[in-house]
Amino acid sequence: MKTAQNESVPCGKMFVKISSSPCAGKSDAGRYTHILTHTRTxxxxxxxxxxxxxxxxxGTGKIPSGQLGDLLRALGQNPTQAEVDSLRSSAPSELDYKTFLSILQRPDGFKPAGELDDFVRGFQVFDKDGSGVIGAGELRYVLTQLGEKMSDAEVDELLKGVPIxxxxxxxxxxxxxxxxGA
Structure with a gap:
């Protein structure tokens, strides 16, 4: 990848030390930034x-990178665990607000949660007789064993208030x- 000054920036890293950037000032030394440009969410x-x-x-002005996924989800984003893991693997162990904001405003954003009909089509795969229902046990199995696996506690929380x-x-x-929430 090339910068505006046609200098090389190493690919494969999501974060670089600002001091290694051609635009870095003395006050930026030691800070990290996301190497992509961002649009607003x-x-x-x-x-x-x-x-x-x-x-x-x-109260340090930083959060552990392990909280990144929870914070993004708290703000209504929908990162996959793989996206969170990728972002965390190239991030410093603690993120300041500016670094977090650059992640939140990344150009590709995060995949939307999906539309109701998208979810229904997904569940129809497990609806062998076309009845519009899925067994609670089968749903629990799907959520805890396939794709991005949820814990039993997460499934319990998800199923609260769902009529069975x-x-x-x-x-x-x-x-x-x-x-x-529709």
Missing amino acids: NTPPAEAKEAFALFDKR SSDGNINYRDFAAHIL
Whole structure:
């Protein structure tokens, strides 16, 4: 990759020390920045700053990189665990607000949560008789064993308030609407 000054920037790294950038000033020494340029998300900077402050439990102006996924999700983003792992692997162990904001405003953003019909089509794969329901046990298996696996505690939390019929089935359209808050 080339900078505006036609200088090489190493590819494969999501973060670089600002001091290694051709645009770095003395006050930037030792700080990290995301190497991509960013567009704005729908999250207002004030809301992002407030959420960041809530995660900054020590009041240092930094959060552990291990909290990145939780903070992004708290702001309505939908990163996959693989995206979070990739971002964390190339980030410093602690992120300041400016670095976090650059992640939040990355140009490709994060995949949207999906539309109701997308979820319904996904559940239809498991609906062998076309009844519009999936067994609660089968749903738990799918969520804990396939794709980005959830813990049993996460599934329990997800299923709170979801009606389960007397024969142990869940209407998956209603379940998807519940997840999406629709």
